[in-house]
Amino acid sequence: MKQFDKVYHTEHGKGHIVAVTYRTNNNLYMCYFPKGKVTEFVTHKALIADTDEVVSLERRDPREERVNDDIQQALNDLFFGGQPPQG
Numbered sequence: 001m002k003q004f005d006k007v008y009h010t011e012h013g014k015g016h017i018v019a020v021t022y023r024t025n026n027n028l029y030m031c032y033f034p035k036g037k038v039t040e041f042v043t044h045k046a047l048i049a050d051t052d053e054v055v056s057l058e059r060r061d062p063r064e065e066r067v068n069d070d071i072q073q074a075l076n077d078l079f080f081g082g083q084p085p086q087g
Contacts, residue, residue: 001029001044010054012036031055 005017007029015033027044046052 001027001047006057007031007042007047008056008059009033009036009038009040010056010060012038013059 001017001020003017003020007015007017009015009031012033012035014035015031015038017029018032018039019030021028021030029042029044029047031040031042032038033040040055042052042055047055047057050056050058
C-alpha cells in the first residue's frame with residue numbers, strides 16, 4: 001500500500017491514503033474521504049485482513065453489519081445451544 005491508493009469508507013464512500021507512517025511490523029495509513037471531509041487511520045494488517053469497522057479496500061454495503069466472531073459465537077450459544085443455525 002502506498003500514498004494515493006484508493007480505500008473505501010462505509011459511510012463516506014471512496015477516499016485515498018494521504019500519508020503512511022512506516023512501522024516495523026504494521027504500517028499506519030491516514031485516509032481521507034472528501035465526501036464527508038473525514039480522516040480515518042487504519043493499520044496495514046486491519047486493511048489487508050478487512051477487519052477495520054469503517055475502512056476497507058473494497059466497497060461495503062453500509063447497512064451490512066460486521067459482527068465479530070466472539071459476538072457471533074455468543075449468539076449461537078444463546079439461541080442454538082452452541083450449534084450453528086441449520087439452513
